[in-house]
Amino acid sequence: MQVTINGQQREVLDGMTLVQMVDSLGLIGMPMVAEVNGEIVPREAWGTFVLPSGARIELVRFVGGG
Amino acid sequence: MSWQPPALPPGALARLAAARVLILGLGGLGGHVALLLVRSGVGQLVLVDGDRVEASNLSRQPYFSSQVGWWKTEAMATLLRQIRPHIGLTLVPRYAAPADLPSLAQGCGCVVEAVDGAETKAGLVEAALREGYAVVSASGIGGLGGTLAVRRLGRLVVVGDETTPCAGGTPPLAPRVTAAAALQADAALAFILQPPEGQWAGDQHKRAGQCG
Numbered sequence: 249m250q251v252t253i254n255g256q257q258r259e260v261l262d263g264m265t266l267v268q269m270v271d272s273l274g275l276i277g278m279p280m281v282a283e284v285n286g287e288i289v290p291r292e293a294w295g296t297f298v299l300p301s302g303a304r305i306e307l308v309r310f311v312g313g314g
Numbered sequence: 315m316s317w318q319p320p321a322l323p324p325g326a327l328a329r330l331a332a333a334r335v336l337i338l339g340l341g342g343l344g345g346h347v348a349l350l351l352v353r354s355g356v357g358q359l360v361l362v363d364g365d366r367v368e369a370s371n372l373s374r375q376p377y378f379s380s381q382v383g384w385w386k387t388e389a390m391a392t393l394l395r396q397i398r399p400h401i402g403l404t405l406v407p408r409y410a411a412p413a414d415l416p417s418l419a420q421g422c423g424c425v426v427e428a429v430d431g432a433e434t435k436a437g438l439v440e441a442a443l444r445e446g447y448a449v450v451s452a453s454g455i456g457g458l459g460g461t462l463a464v465r466r467l468g469r470l471v472v473v474g475d476e477t478t479p480c481a482g483g484t485p486p487l488a489p490r491v492t493a494a495a496a497l498q499a500d501a502a503l504a505f506i507l508q509p510p511e512g513q514w515a516g517d518q519h520k521r522a523g524q525c526g
Binding site: 278279280281283286288291306308309310311312313314 | 339341342343344428429430431432433435436439440443444451452453454455456465467468470472474476477478479480481486491
């Protein structure tokens with residue numbers, strides 16, 4: 249199925265969870281906030297959150313500095 | 315001589331005066347954000363930082379050598395009151411954790427994330443978004459040169475490229491950190507004066523007459 253990640257269309261497996269998608273991008277373990285279709289998905293729910301077809305996913309990465 | 319508000323319509327000034335903004339972290343980002351919001355007419359700030367001013371901060375943070383050793387909350391309050399003596403301030407001299415967010419942000423229309431650590435940033439931003447607040451964050455503001463990205467996602471604005479940490483070969487430098495802070499303050503003012511469509515915590519608080 250198709251999803252959009254940070255504005256870019258990608259083909260992912262049906263039934264993929266958010267954490268699997270983040271892993272497939274090589275971003276697992278990085279401090280991030282994830283929004284799917286405009287709704288924040290809490291970090292602890294990434295493992296069970298199945299991406300809907302056509303999902304618009306925004307991943308915001310955090311690096312240090314303030 | 316006293317502070318005079320910026321050239322905005324009376325309704326906008328009233329909105330700013332009624333607004334309460336939570337600033338998490340008072341370093342090079344949050345310290346400058348606080349100064350800019352107070353100059354612009356925001357009525358109340360909640361300032362959260364568990365650090366004291368250190369000599370090493372003076373290269374980019376808006377403090378003075380006479381303030382080394384002070385709590386940053388106290389040092390910042392002193393500076394802000396030199397601009398507007400009667401500004402409404404709530405000082406919280408400790409480090410913010412995501413679990414504290416609901417109580418810290420009570421009555422605020424906008425949350426500014428300006429802490430140092432990446433994990434803490436992510437936790438605070440997630441907590442604030444879950445609580446329904448408009449959030450202005452910064453990530454990836456190290457080094458110098460090039461443009462500063464601003465990413466807008468509904469109730470979240472992120473300043474920086476989300477990639478370049480303030481570390482190693484890209485240390486935090488005053489011009490870029492201050493520029494990022496100014497973009498954060500601009501985004502916070504926009505949330506107060508031009509709130510995005512849909513339901514968010516700022517609307518609920520406005521209805522309660524608490525802030526803008």
